Amino acid sequence: MSIELQQGANTAILERNLMISIGWNKESAIEADVSAFLINSSGTVRDDQDFIFYNQTQTVCGGLVLDPEYHRERRLFRAFLDRIPDTVNKLVFIITVAIDSDIALQPHCGQLGMVYIDISDQSNQQLLRFNLQPSGEERALMLGELYRHQGTWKFRAVGQGYNGGLDILAASFGVSIQNPVANSHIDHAIAASSTLPSKQVWTEKATKLQRALRQFLPQIKAAVANGANESNTRMILDRILLDVFGYSMEEVKAEQKIQGRKADYVLAIDEEDVIVGESKRAGLKLSEKHVFQATSYGAYSGIRWALLTNLSTWQIYHISMQNIVDANLVFSVNLLPEISLEDCEKLILISRFGMTQKGALEKCWREVSALTRENLIQAILTEDVVKAIRIAIRRDTGCNFDNDLIQQTLLDVLIHP
Template identity: 25%
Template sequence: MLLLKGQKADITKGRNLANLSLQFGWSTASDAFSIDAACFVLSERNRCEREGDFIFYGNPSAGSGALTHAQLNGPDKEGIRIALSKLPASTAKVAFTVTIYEGEKHGYGMKDVSNMYVRLMNDDNGEELFRYEYGSDLSRETAIVVGELYRHNGEWKFNAIGSGFYGGLAALCTNFGLEIEDEGTQEAAAAVEETVVSTIDLRKRIVGITLEKKNMTQVAARVGLVLDISGSMLNLYKNGTVQEVVERILAVACKFDDDAVLDVWVYDNEYSRLPSATEKDFENYVLNHIMNNRHIHKFGRNNEPPVMEDVIRKYTVEEDSALPVFIIFINDGGVVKQIKKVITESAVQPIFWQFVGIGNSDFEVLKRLDSMEGRIVDNANFFHVKDIAAVSDETLYSQLLNEFPLWLKEAKNKRIIRP
């Protein structure tokens, strides 16, 4: 099974698994630099409490014998073997990393590495459980936290992270609480301040680049996300795709909204207005506020007008403001024709509707948005991506922000947006 960034997978649940191995592979265009895999055994404080719990080529085995690092010959370059039963009870998680040796010194970054992956294997029988491909969204970074093995309800799970760091191995050590005793200490500490501690930071940078390209760096707007939660969306909620969508759109809100707040709705034949997502609480947002929320109606049929009317009510009645509103509307099937009436009537409001169709439906109604008549401005756009999880952040943000600036200009000319 191929994991996606941000996805969490059960490792031991439902399996008789005693020994796990992670096998790392990569390709480089030059043999002038080397890459190393390592891991940090972490406590509940998210710290590596002992130097011996940092496993790498210079310390290939933990004192408990639970972890072993090895060089491999073949497509898999390095491996880390874990005897799960030998992990101390104090172990909350194990963080797995990849670094470029002296990358800053020689001017190398993750842009010089390709085809990075890790395979999670049943070490007893050689079965590949999961594969995670990562790093294609990184550039100057010289280290990556690939993922984490962590305890959850008495079982072990894996979190596919793929976050980049500057400062190489020294920065990682500092980040996980180990003291660096060489001359690079100050540089490493400074690098940690520039650390990309989450994919949200990377995505904010990509949004920033997209805004620069579209001459939108001075734009301020409120951002809302409306998520289809009809029955056909069930697998996308379960496999982490919707959680990933929340994070990707939150990065847009962080650039447009001074408060860095993303307003969220879900709908099927009913709708719910959810707590806003922020950088402080977006992790596990879908699980905490949607899947585990018994007050939300889930996985019924779709009916868009009621939730659209609530969006309008929030931004034009309850929280009237001079700021324009950018609504991203995720849908995986045909919408009801009555949305035309809502879109037409809301054309006089400072709201732009950006519909994103995902999956294999034909989206007949949404495809006709641009030709809808009776509007003072074209206040809606639609594009279709079959698999949103497979679309790069650069491509997604470029498409999301393609027509919004055109609407902003026209809405200002028509005095829909107040000065």
């Protein structure tokens, strides 16, 4: 039975695998984002890796994961409390509004309307909810915190506002930060203290991977041509994961049991499972059934990335789980007839090197998801774009229409062509 908490109230949390949803009034024109901090007994983060936001979407321990999928009025965390180190006393959840370059036009949380945080178990059964109506001029709100109490976990509904925004709040928790970036609901979040390698470094790594992968091209072609069985396919795949992608034997775990099922592979880095893999017979046409097999293993274990391959085709999926397992293609690469550098620039993301660059694969996924049909339609129908189209039509045709008519016509063209 779900509990609705009042500000300042707390309740025990008996479940260990949780879905934590933070949302706001979907009618609001203000953009918002969420973040979380893992706090120790001193009231600070242990290091910058304990700050979870769009560009650093999971902890090193895998205990807290922010789903990078963008929704206009909601964000989702997954928490695996048994993975949270004993040195972490609490998890603090924050909602912030975007920063505008014109200080006179600064948005604030009060413009979001009703905000909420709710916690559900892994079967999406709601455990509790805290609703809050911001009233001040604060740009950041600490909505709630999960904290340890006498050997168990509890949740407290906080609802405390901060006028200084996320940068001031993060600094109070000991996060090393740079200046926030203006004018973007995504880029307003604090830049991570560590940056991704340069384009030149990525290209050099991809070129090296291309050379190594080409050594296996005769084996891949022969396996596909001869219809090699799954066992022989996996023998080749084992060597590619080790010799090309750079994983150690201990990091390539085969036949892993997950929720009563077996995954062909689980790739790990420093004992953290990062990719679940499903291997099919060389050259076998990959189907939706295979996609479901690959991604369902990861969804129930908190692994957010899935690899599906038949040796020639390599597909990477982002996994999220809300009411159902949701798998979205990040990229697909075909190694036959030739291995291109462009393909290797994608594959380097799932190499050991790429997976150790925090935020690299997430950045790729964000760019892919940002250009979905749904997001493009949403962007086109915004007031600024509609106004620009109305002005262009008036300039080119002499016809003057109101914004509502332009917007409705766009809707008809885009959704009901």
